[in-house]
């Protein structure tokens with residue numbers, strides 16, 4: 846259980862059944878006296894159900910083939926190895942770049 850959790854912040858997790866027993870009990874006790882959270886849970890539950898149905902739809906075969914074909918030509922970006930310079934350091938780097946690079 847999340848100690849000191851505000852039940853208002855748990856409605857999303859409650860709607861997708863992602864709470865432990867203590868959290869679920871706390872939210873259900875809150876729902877008994879908070880109509881706005883009842884409405885929010887109702888809407889989030891409906892949205893989660895729609896998302897579940899959308900994820901279950903199989904892609905068209907042609908689309909899947911095209912994605913698999915193109916994915917072999919897209920190069921993955923490497924994660925940055927260090928923070929990008931900002932402010933004066935970035936400006937200094939731009940100033941040192943060749944003039945043709947700025948054109």
Ligand SMILES: [Zn+2]
Pocket residue numbers: 852853875879881882883
């Ligand atoms: Zn509430």
